[in-house]
Amino acid sequence: MRILGIEGTAWAASAAVFETDRDHVFIESDAYQPDSGGIHPREAAEHMGEAIPEVIATALDHARELADEAGESRDDPAIDAVAFSRGPGLGPCLRIVGTAARTLAGRLGVPLVGVNHMVAHLEIGRHQSGFDSPVCLNASGANAHLLGYHGGRYRVLGETMDTGVGNAIDKFTRHVGWSHPGGPKVEAAAEDGEYTDLPYVVKGMDFSFSGIMSAAKQAVDDGEPVENVCAGLQETIFAMLTEVAERALSLTGTDELVLGGGVGQNARLREMLSEMCEARGAAFYAPDPRFLRDNAGMIAVTGAKMLAAGDTIAIEASAIDPNFRPDQVPVTWRSGEESVARGLHDRSAADTGGEASADAADLRGAEATVEFVDETVVKRRLPKTYRHPELDERLRRERTVAEARLTSEARRQGVPTPLVRDVDRQKATITFSAVGDRDLARGLSPARVRQVGSHLGRLHAAELVHGDPTTRNARVTGPAGGDTAETGDDASDPGPDRVYLIDFGLGFHSGHVEDHAMDLHVFEQSVVGTTDDPEPLLSAVEAGYAETGPGATLDRLREIEGRGRYQ
Numbered sequence: 001m002r003i004l005g006i007e008g009t010a011w012a013a014s015a016a017v018f019e020t021d022r023d024h025v026f027i028e029s030d031a032y033q034p035d036s037g038g039i040h041p042r043e044a045a046e047h048m049g050e051a052i053p054e055v056i057a058t059a060l061d062h063a064r065e066l067a068d069e070a071g072e073s074r075d076d077p078a079i080d081a082v083a084f085s086r087g088p089g090l091g092p093c094l095r096i097v098g099t100a101a102r103t104l105a106g107r108l109g110v111p112l113v114g115v116n117h118m119v120a121h122l123e124i125g126r127h128q129s130g131f132d133s134p135v136c137l138n139a140s141g142a143n144a145h146l147l148g149y150h151g152g153r154y155r156v157l158g159e160t161m162d163t164g165v166g167n168a169i170d171k172f173t174r175h176v177g178w179s180h181p182g183g184p185k186v187e188a189a190a191e192d193g194e195y196t197d198l199p200y201v202v203k204g205m206d207f208s209f210s211g212i213m214s215a216a217k218q219a220v221d222d223g224e225p226v227e228n229v230c231a232g233l234q235e236t237i238f239a240m241l242t243e244v245a246e247r248a249l250s251l252t253g254t255d256e257l258v259l260g261g262g263v264g265q266n267a268r269l270r271e272m273l274s275e276m277c278e279a280r281g282a283a284f285y286a287p288d289p290r291f292l293r294d295n296a297g298m299i300a301v302t303g304a305k306m307l308a309a310g311d312t313i314a315i316e317a318s319a320i321d322p323n324f325r326p327d328q329v330p331v332t333w334r335s336g337e338e339s340v341a342r343g344l345h346d347r348s349a350a351d352t353g354g355e356a357s358a359d360a361a362d363l364r365g366a367e368a369t370v371e372f373v374d375e376t377v378v379k380r381r382l383p384k385t386y387r388h389p390e391l392d393e394r395l396r397r398e399r400t401v402a403e404a405r406l407t408s409e410a411r412r413q414g415v416p417t418p419l420v421r422d423v424d425r426q427k428a429t430i431t432f433s434a435v436g437d438r439d440l441a442r443g444l445s446p447a448r449v450r451q452v453g454s455h456l457g458r459l460h461a462a463e464l465v466h467g468d469p470t471t472r473n474a475r476v477t478g479p480a481g482g483d484t485a486e487t488g489d490d491a492s493d494p495g496p497d498r499v500y501l502i503d504f505g506l507g508f509h510s511g512h513v514e515d516h517a518m519d520l521h522v523f524e525q526s527v528v529g530t531t532d533d534p535e536p537l538l539s540a541v542e543a544g545y546a547e548t549g550p551g552a553t554l555d556r557l558r559e560i561e562g563r564g565r566y567q
């Protein structure tokens with residue numbers, strides 16, 4: 001089969017032909033380059049209007065040659081379907097691409113396939129790597145998120161809370177007067193720069209860039225050489241992306257990572273991700289640059305998978321969607337049984353602690369190694385070689401201090417946590433009492449997550465924020481199956497099932513409703529990412545929270561969930 005792909009969500013007017021038999025992709029692209037400033041939607045649309053017909057004509061010529069070589073009749077269309085980017089992206093650009101795709105499919109009498117651009121950024125890497133069910137890091141201009149397939153959809157495991165990663169970099173380069181796009185210029189300048197410290201902001205698997213960008217602009221304005229700020233920016237932003245990717249691998253239990261998106265062309269980002277994966281024995285795949293930046297090849301390849309699954313779209317129903325989120329797409333081309341979290345269900349090492357602790361294997365979280373010694377666990381934040389040594393040293397020290405302090409403070413508020421027995425700041429090592437029989441991820445139940453909700457509420461009421469409350473950072477007593485006869489639905493009496501919160505390394509003090517709602521959001525996201533039917537669990541979390549937490553948090557949580565983050 002031969003699929004024509006068309007891409008034009010923002011800057012790349014691109015058309016491609018994917019030949020499924022040979023697994024070969026031909027791509028023709030024409031980039032929009034703003035004269036000054038960033039991407040202007042109107043200018044970008046004008047560019048699409050001129051360039052899209054030309055790139056399509058070139059791709060169709062190529063398809064015709066292939067059809068002739070194959071001896072196909074000249075009366076047959078040389079392609080079997082037209083796949084196009086339906087969104088997300090700039091409305092005026094998407095409309096031009098949509099119109100071109102509909103017209104062409106109608107004229108040739110072939111099916112139309114509507115592709116989500118973000119899903120295409122990750123499907124291309126999955127296709128080329130041959131991985132089963134990887135975690136995907138999309139690092140593009142307008143987006144930044146971690147995705148994993150579970151229960152028929154790509155779930156967002158973590159994402160930017162403000163701008164996309166490329167746009168953040170481009171805003172900085174505009175500030176220093178460099179032309180668009182800024183990413184490659186920052187990469188080149190960083191080669192000659194010395195690392196400078198900038199704010200580092202991750203919350204569980206979410207992250208934000210706005211504080212870093214303001215600090216970077218300020219540093220330049222204050223006279224710091226721009227190449228030093230570029231080096232600091234790369235080291236900070238890419239270490240954040242690498243850290244959250246590692247956390248996603250750890251949370252899902254998967255050992256495969258693929259990279260997608262235009263920022264993925266950056267050699268330093270690829271180096272960090274590949275080093276992180278190597279250190280934890282995971283496989284890493286990054287497509288060639290021509291498949292990372294916006295291109296129609298990824299649209300054609302994803303379109304072919306959708307076509308094979310019968311996932312075509314009627315012309316009347318093919319409206320574009322500038323806010324099309326990847327988790328809205330029903331993934332018709334993959335089996336409902338596949339899951340990014342498959343590793344969770346066949347790893348016995350996570351059942352540890354209590355009686356079993358003496359025999360338990362040592363664990364590796366995302367950040368640290370955990371060694372079980374009698375009834376204690378020794379948690380060591382070993383150096384991460386992918387990070388700049390200064391940044392690494394700072395993070396390990398700060399987090400060790402925060403973890404020891406907040407674990408104890410939480411306990412004083414009545415939240416079950418391990419006892420802190422010893423802290424060695426120099427070696428970034430803490431010794432705790434062992435708690436629980438297994439991670440909550442391996443024993444989810446409404447009664448247990450209700451306790452997590454209630455614990456978080458108690459912390460927030462005392463102006464404490466956990467910072468990384470996931471289903472792997474709670475330990476439970478009792479059986480793997482969850483609700484026992486003793487606990488039943490009566491969560492006010494936890495019975496023999498007790499839920500402990502651990503891993504306060506990203507914790508901090510805050511009375512701000514936004515920080516509280518984000519904390520709850522991080523926990524709910526970790527539940528949604530790894531379960532088939534999250535709704536009863538989410539209701540239980542919120543019911544537990546409502547009993548103990550500040551009143552405004554749940555409203556703010558709804559607001560956070562509803563925020564469009566495509567800026």
Ligand SMILES: C[C@@H](O)[C@H](NC(=O)OP(=O)(O)OC[C@H]1O[C@@H](n2cnc3c(N)ncnc32)[C@H](O)[C@@H]1O)C(=O)O
Pocket residue numbers: 009010011088089090117118121139140141142143164165166167169170181182183184187261262263264265266267292293294
């Ligand atoms: C919705 C869609 O239009 C959008 N596409 C997009 O942003 O183009 P993409 O090709 O994936 O990424 C472009 C970004 O990638 C950055 N970039 C390109 N080369 C880079 C490099 N070597 N280092 C860092 N960033 C780089 C650019 O500065 C720019 O911000 C998206 O996928 O979010």
Ligand SMILES: Nc1ncnc2c1ncn2[C@@H]1O[C@H](COP(=O)(O)OP(=O)(O)OP(=O)(O)O)[C@@H](O)[C@H]1O
Pocket residue numbers: 247250251350352353363364365366367368369370377379418432433434435436438439468472473475502503505
């Ligand atoms: N006090 C404890 N009692 C029992 N088990 C523990 C304890 N502390 C940690 N563990 C186990 O070790 C694992 C890793 O610990 P922890 O989450 O603190 O490390 P981490 O590297 O910071 O993890 P991540 O960043 O992935 O959340 C936990 O998921 C848990 O199974």
Ligand SMILES: [Fe+2]
Pocket residue numbers: 117121140141261262293294
């Ligand atoms: Fe893109």
